[in-house]
Amino acid sequence: MSTATNIVTAVRIHGVDKSFGPAESAVMALKQVEFEARQGELIMLVGPSGCGKTTLLSVIAGTLRADAGTTEVFGQRLDGLTQEELTAFRRKNLGFVFQSFNLIPTLSVRENVMVPLLIQGTSYAEAAAKAGEILAKVGLEGREDGSATALSGGQQQRVAIARALVHEPPLLICDEPTSALDKDTGGKVMEMIRELSHSPKRCVIVVTHDQRIFRFADRIAEMEDGRISRVVDDPRQLETPSY
Ligand SMILES: Nc1ncnc2c1ncn2[C@@H]1O[C@H](COP(=O)(O)OP(=O)(O)O)[C@@H](O)[C@H]1O
Ligand SMILES: [Mg+2]
Numbered sequence: 001m002s003t004a005t006n007i008v009t010a011v012r013i014h015g016v017d018k019s020f021g022p023a024e025s026a027v028m029a030l031k032q033v034e035f036e037a038r039q040g041e042l043i044m045l046v047g048p049s050g051c052g053k054t055t056l057l058s059v060i061a062g063t064l065r066a067d068a069g070t071t072e073v074f075g076q077r078l079d080g081l082t083q084e085e086l087t088a089f090r091r092k093n094l095g096f097v098f099q100s101f102n103l104i105p106t107l108s109v110r111e112n113v114m115v116p117l118l119i120q121g122t123s124y125a126e127a128a129a130k131a132g133e134i135l136a137k138v139g140l141e142g143r144e145d146g147s148a149t150a151l152s153g154g155q156q157q158r159v160a161i162a163r164a165l166v167h168e169p170p171l172l173i174c175d176e177p178t179s180a181l182d183k184d185t186g187g188k189v190m191e192m193i194r195e196l197s198h199s200p201k202r203c204v205i206v207v208t209h210d211q212r213i214f215r216f217a218d219r220i221a222e223m224e225d226g227r228i229s230r231v232v233d234d235p236r237q238l239e240t241p242s243y
Contacts, residue, residue: 009072010171010203011037011060016069018055029055030066031226039170042194042204042216046238047223053207056223057175060205061094062086074170091120095164097193099176101156103148109135109159110144116167134162138192154185158192165196172197174206178213190216214238 018030029052037043045053058064059071062078071078074093078086095116103112113131118124135144138158143151148159157177164172174193178186190206190213197204206217214220214235221231222238232238 008039009036010039010074011035011205012070012072013056013060014070014072016056016059016066016071018052018059018064018066028226030059033069033226033228035221035228037203037205039203040198040200041218042198042206044214044217044220044235045205045207045223046209046211046214046220047229048209051223052226053209053223054175057173057205057207060171061096061173062090091116092167093169093171095167095169095172097157097160097164097172097174097177099179101153101160101180103156103159103163105147105149107148108145109140109148109151112148112159113163113166116163120167130166131162134166135159137196138162152185153181154189157181157185157189161189161192161196170202172202172204174204176208176210177206178208178210183212186210186213211238 013033013035016030016033017028019026019028021027033056035056045056047053055064059066060073062081066079076089078089081089110128110131113135114127117127117130132144135141138161140155140158140162143155148156151159172193177193178189181189193204193206194216217235219231219233220235220238222229
């Protein structure tokens with residue numbers, strides 16, 4: 001948890017607009033968004049479906065370019081980078097966890113986790129060893145050589161978390177990581193995300209509309225119709241969210 005004396009900004013979004021579609025019928029998904037995420041924190045981005053959460057995450061991740069404003073991640077302006085530079089930046093600094101796990105069905109559990117390392121040029125043997133280590137941490141020892149899709153939803157999400165963190169990225173981005181899971185499994189997955197990723201050098205952003213997991217957040221940014229409407233330090237302040 002951050003204190004007033006040592007707040008280090010990990011992500012800074014300023015004046016960001018993003019619209020989709022032709023001008024005459026454009027959907028304004030982001031409207032002058034201001035957002036800050038700090039090192040050492042788990043910040044949640046919450047709000048009703050369609051309010052712009054995934055769009056904002058995509059801008060932070062550099063997979064989507066904003067129409068206006070600035071995007072800074074670990075002091076690096078993403079808006080000026082070329083596509084190649086962006087890809088390199090993402091591979092080194094970002095881990096992603098999605099609602100739908102996005103595992104590769106033809107690969108084993110271990111191979112799925114090895115992918116980010118192999119892309120970075122790590123040797124096969126080293127990647128296999130590192131994948132084994134992190135799979136043990138997420139409680140999947142003994143399952144390494146099986147097919148990823150033979151696992152339960154909760155186990156598949158643990159594989160996805162291992163894959164997101166195996167290259168030790170400082171920024172972990174999770175889009176609705178628990179919405180395909182039941183309450184207990186979702187709680188366990190969130191505990192794991194907190195535990196594995198809460199270090200002073202890491203920042204975790206979790207998008208969710210699952211109120212059951214709000215309690216895992218250090219801060220919560222509420223989004224409404226393309227804007228951040230408020231940021232709270234205590235999840236209990238959101239006991240009656242507006243949706
Ligand atoms: N690729 C796209 N093309 C057109 N409209 C989009 C696209 N992505 C998102 N939108 C629209 O932008 C708005 C915000 O979407 P999104 O960021 O996915 O919301 P959330 O993740 O909060 O549900 C919605 O109105 C959605 O329909
Ligand atoms: Mg979304």
